[in-house]
Amino acid sequence: MTQDQQKQAAARAAIDFIEDGWVVGVGTGSTANYFIDALAEIKQRIDGAVASSEASAARLKAHGIRVFELTAVGEMPIYVDGADEINGQWQMIKGGGAALTREKIVAQCCKQFVCIADASKQVRVLGQFPLPVEVIPMARSLVGRELVKLGGHPAWREGVVTDNGNWILDVHGLTIAEPIKLETAINQIPGVVTNGLFALRPANVLLLGTPDGVVRSNNTFVM
Numbered sequence: 001m002t003q004d005q006q007k008q009a010a011a012r013a014a015i016d017f018i019e020d021g022w023v024v025g026v027g028t029g030s031t032a033n034y035f036i037d038a039l040a041e042i043k044q045r046i047d048g049a050v051a052s053s054e055a056s057a058a059r060l061k062a063h064g065i066r067v068f069e070l071t072a073v074g075e076m077p078i079y080v081d082g083a084d085e086i087n088g089q090w091q092m093i094k095g096g097g098a099a100l101t102r103e104k105i106v107a108q109c110c111k112q113f114v115c116i117a118d119a120s121k122q123v124r125v126l127g128q129f130p131l132p133v134e135v136i137p138m139a140r141s142l143v144g145r146e147l148v149k150l151g152g153h154p155a156w157r158e159g160v161v162t163d164n165g166n167w168i169l170d171v172h173g174l175t176i177a178e179p180i181k182l183e184t185a186i187n188q189i190p191g192v193v194t195n196g197l198f199a200l201r202p203a204n205v206l207l208l209g210t211p212d213g214v215v216r217s218n219n220t221f222v223m
């Protein structure tokens with residue numbers, strides 16, 4: 001299977017997790033788009049969805065799937081999303097599409113995080129993919145300097161404005177041996193809205209598209 005076919009197969013496999021009447025937390029990106037398209041095929045049996053970006057909300061609505069505001073729903077049973085990198089503890093780097101903040105918020109409201117990804121996303125140590133950090137615009141230089149002190153080389157993703165009106169710094173050169181420690185440290189910098197490490201809250205299930213088919217693994221590291 002090609003990379004796109006792997007993404008699509010992983011996304012379709014996530015449909016087996018969806019039960020009747022659920023409101024589904026939906027991620028952002030090319031793999032999440034395949035999931036939205038697959039969700040459209042069973043839209044009669046779900047109540048609706050909460051989207052992690054304007055782009056995903058628009059795609060859900062175009063399929064005729066009801067989109068709820070997060071404030072209108074309580075805890076949801078499931079969040080389905082892709083990742084830029086995922087390690088052996090199902091900790092992830094996300095935010096390649098600049099949706100990290102809303103993704104983290106919606107994921108936090110869901111009991112289960114099902115990560116759908118192609119095989120290229122699996123890594124031993126996180127950090128090859130530059131770590132996205134969403135910042136309040138006026139704090140860009142301050143946050144940049146603090147990220148250098150943490151060992152990174154931040155680059156401003158010029159021209160990109162997040163759904164929340166903020167900017168993104170992509171941090172290169174990090175070998176993230178202790179993801180929880182780094183996620184926590186970056187969160188302490190004034191002006192940081194969110195960083196793209198999902199280590200405090202890793203995925204519960206990984207559906208990995210591989211050239212030979214989808215491999216499902218449950219996370220035994222998370223309570």
Ligand SMILES: O=C[C@H](O)[C@H](O)[C@H](O)COP(=O)(O)O
Binds near residue numbers: 030096
């Ligand atoms: O901001 C974007 C998200 O974190 C995506 O889930 C991530 O970038 C993976 O995207 P894709 O499925 O397109 O590789």
